[in-house]
Amino acid sequence: MGVLKVIEILANSNKGWEDAARNAVAHASKTVKHIKSVYIQEQSATVTNGEITSYRVNAKITFEIED
Structure with a gap:
């Protein structure tokens, strides 16, 4: 596994918190x-x-940085 980076995203949904996370x-x-x-x-x-x-989540998304 290489280097990982984390970004923070705010998302919402009219359906629920799980849907906001999917969004x-x-x-x-x-x-x-x-x-x-x-x-x-x-x-x-x-x-x-x-x-x-409206349902809102503050999500931290982790992804791998390509070499």
Whole structure:
């Protein structure tokens, strides 16, 4: 295994925290190659009229740097 790098991404979803995590990885994979893992550091949600309207995650994505 070579050198690994970690980036931090904020993502959201109207469906749930798992979907927000998937969105983070999907968006990062558009420009980042060799993603190895995702670590969900924080979860939060926005509330409107007493109901959750958006789920948010703060994700750390680890990927391998090519030589």
